[in-house]
Amino acid sequence: xxxxxxxxxxxxxxxxxNNQRANTLNELRTGLSQASDGxxxxxxxxxxxxxxxxxxxxxxxxxxxxxTGLNRPQLAExxxxxxxxxxxxxxxxxxDLYRVVGEYCDSHPREADMSAFEPFYFCESSxxxxxxxxxxxxxxxxxxxxxxxxxxxxxxxxxxSRLRLQLKTNDFSAWLENSMGRQDxxxxxxxxxxxxxxxxxxxxxxxxxxxxxxxx
Amino acid sequence: MTATEPEVAGSPLSLDQxxxxxxxxxxxxxxxxxxxxxxxxxxxxxxxxxxxxxxILNRVVPLLEELGxxxxxxxxxxxxxxxxxxxxxxNALHGAPVQLPPNAFDIFRSYNEFNxxxxxxxxxxxxxxxxxxxxxxxxxxxxxGHWVWRCHIDLSKPSEEVWNFLEPWVARYDASIFxxxxxxxxxxxxxxxxxxxxxxxxxxxxxxxxxxVRSVVERFGIDPERPILTQISRFDRLKDPVGVVRxxxxxKRYFDCQLVLAGGSADxxxxxxxxxKETKQExxxxxxxxxxxxxxxxxxxxxxLQTASTVVIQKSLREGFGLTVAEALWKKRxxxxxxxxxxxxxxxxxxxGLLAHSVEGTAYQIRYLLSHPEIAARLGEQGHAHxxxxxxxxxxxxxxxxLFLLMLNS
Numbered sequence: 001x002x003x004x005x006x007x008x009x010x011x012x013x014x015x016x017x018n019n020q021r022a023n024t025l026n027e028l029r030t031g032l033s034q035a036s037d038g039x040x041x042x043x044x045x046x047x048x049x050x051x052x053x054x055x056x057x058x059x060x061x062x063x064x065x066x067x068t069g070l071n072r073p074q075l076a077e078x079x080x081x082x083x084x085x086x087x088x089x090x091x092x093x094x095x096d097l098y099r100v101v102g103e104y105c106d107s108h109p110r111e112a113d114m115s116a117f118e119p120f121y122f123c124e125s126s127x128x129x130x131x132x133x134x135x136x137x138x139x140x141x142x143x144x145x146x147x148x149x150x151x152x153x154x155x156x157x158x159x160x161s162r163l164r165l166q167l168k169t170n171d172f173s174a175w176l177e178n179s180m181g182r183q184d185x186x187x188x189x190x191x192x193x194x195x196x197x198x199x200x201x202x203x204x205x206x207x208x209x210x211x212x213x214x215x216x
Numbered sequence: 217m218t219a220t221e222p223e224v225a226g227s228p229l230s231l232d233q234x235x236x237x238x239x240x241x242x243x244x245x246x247x248x249x250x251x252x253x254x255x256x257x258x259x260x261x262x263x264x265x266x267x268x269x270x271x272i273l274n275r276v277v278p279l280l281e282e283l284g285x286x287x288x289x290x291x292x293x294x295x296x297x298x299x300x301x302x303x304x305x306x307n308a309l310h311g312a313p314v315q316l317p318p319n320a321f322d323i324f325r326s327y328n329e330f331n332x333x334x335x336x337x338x339x340x341x342x343x344x345x346x347x348x349x350x351x352x353x354x355x356x357x358x359x360x361g362h363w364v365w366r367c368h369i370d371l372s373k374p375s376e377e378v379w380n381f382l383e384p385w386v387a388r389y390d391a392s393i394f395x396x397x398x399x400x401x402x403x404x405x406x407x408x409x410x411x412x413x414x415x416x417x418x419x420x421x422x423x424x425x426x427x428x429v430r431s432v433v434e435r436f437g438i439d440p441e442r443p444i445l446t447q448i449s450r451f452d453r454l455k456d457p458v459g460v461v462r463x464x465x466x467x468k469r470y471f472d473c474q475l476v477l478a479g480g481s482a483d484x485x486x487x488x489x490x491x492x493k494e495t496k497q498e499x500x501x502x503x504x505x506x507x508x509x510x511x512x513x514x515x516x517x518x519x520x521l522q523t524a525s526t527v528v529i530q531k532s533l534r535e536g537f538g539l540t541v542a543e544a545l546w547k548k549r550x551x552x553x554x555x556x557x558x559x560x561x562x563x564x565x566x567x568x569g570l571l572a573h574s575v576e577g578t579a580y581q582i583r584y585l586l587s588h589p590e591i592a593a594r595l596g597e598q599g600h601a602h603x604x605x606x607x608x609x610x611x612x613x614x615x616x617x618x619l620f621l622l623m624l625n626s
Contacts, residue, residue, distance in 0.1 A: 050606070052605075053598065130247040150239065150241040152241065
């Protein structure tokens with residue numbers, strides 16, 4: 001029986017502005033405990049994709065606001081240092097965000113109530129997806145589509161999928177490992193540093209890895 | 217060398233013409249839109265020419281049609297008294313101190329009532345743009361269709377008097393759209409985030425022949441060999457053209473630069489002539505300050521001026537979004553802009569441009585960029601990438617498609 005093919009999908013997101021906002025670190029801490037899962041997702045996973053072309057600064061919105069809105073680089077580094085690849089659920093990620101911000105508030109009580117230059121606005125998003133073409137079944141077909149894939153689709157399969165499937169991997173690696181029996185390639189692609197690469201440079205690395213892997 | 221006038225884009229552009237710029241995104245957009253084929257959407261705003269909203273609708277409407285929807289675009293009618301009221305509303309909602317014209321609320325109500333009788337409002341999706349036609353919701357029959365209020369202006373510090381007048385209408389829509397989270401209000405309806413957008417293929421944004429660019433600059437008496445600082449905006453107090461002249465004077469102490477303030481007028485902006493006069497007074501007889509009154513249909517000239525600029529300025533005091541910033545970033549120009557309204561969404565400080573909060577700060581950031589052209593170039597490149605991801609017309613169409621799909625599914 002032929003291995004299941006890979007179905008490329010494109011995704012679109014509608015961003016909803018919630019009524020919740022934070023003006024201080026303490027309010028951020030409270031907000032983190034009350035925000036919807038969709039909001040935590042939006043400000044961590046999705047912010048990485050939104051700003052993929054910037055390889056400097058912090059890739060999650062909370063860290064960026066702590067730096068630019070509150071000028072607290074030490075805390076910003078800790079919040080930005082939480083790697084979404086380490087999490088299987090938003091609850092775990094939220095707990096760690098809450099813990100890191102909470103520890104800082106407890107140890108810096110005066111700073112915790114200082115007003116930011118601008119508030120942090122909690123948002124969340126809703127997703128619509130649509131398949132692109134028929135499933136691909138060979139590495140050659142896979143690379144051919146991957147080469148021209150939009151950032152939206154690349155983001156969906158490489159970054160967003162980690163949470164959707166509650167996997168410590170991504171759609172591409174999961175298919176390579178489970179359907180194509182290429183654990184080596186799956187592992188290498190999963191190790192591409194999504195924080196210091198743009199989506200384009202990550203894609204280039206994937207294609208190079210598959211090209212080299214196919215010859216082995 | 218001769219400068220040939222580039223052909224003005226005549227026939228509407230098709231989606232496929234965006235493929236060289238955006239690749240697979242176009243096919244993906246078509247795939248997303250398939251479930252909306254044949255469904256009717258009606259856009260309503262207050263002017264067909266001039267201003268960012270009209271520019272966006274001029275492109276969004278044909279693109280929605282190409283994606284299989286049945287879009288329509290209606291412009292509300294009004295006399296001078298109505299547009300004086302809506303201009304005052306606009307400024308008041310932006311937070312500027314404003315004396316409302318006598319009977320302002322009655323005039324607003326009566327023109328909305330008049331327009332309800334002349335505009336078809338029975339489409340499956342109705343999108344009302346900005347406060348001017350907000351009262352058309354009274355024409356909705358029995359909760360029919362999906363009604364969306366699209367607010368393009370900064371409502372973070374509105375006049376309570378005007379907002380309290382408008383809010384009962386707004387609260388009756390099914391959803392609202394704002395250009396930045398900071399603009400959203402506490403409303404009982406969902407509030408969505410839509411960035412406004414520019415069309416990369418329009419005459420205002422497509423790449424131009426350098427020979428033509430130089431010819432435009434020279435035609436306006438600007439020296440292409442010396443640094444050019446440019447602000448493209450209507451002559452409007454909220455765009456602070458006088459503040460731009462003051463910032464330029466500080467920069468001029470250090471750099472032999474020129475200032476271009478270029479703007480047109482919109483049908484719904486009776487204040488422009490007065491502000492232009494104030495700006496001329498501030499500029500005095502400095503030959504390096506060029507105040508250009510451009511007709512509404514001058515996209516190639518605007519494009520050329522932005523392309524030729526060493527630094528593009530947007531020193532707004534209040535701003536809905538400031539599409540001229542996205543236009544400059546798309547052309548890889550370094551931008552110095554005020555941290556107001558939707559501008560910080562476009563200008564991520566030190567990543568895609570530089571933000572300022574005052575005349576002095578604006579002048580300092582311009583001087584910094586003139587001193588460090590390599591940093592200016594990096595900001596321009598990253599600004600271009602940012603616009604590609606977030607602020608192109610195709611992305612705007614995608615957001616409408618996504619919203620309509622979500623409303624259908626809800």
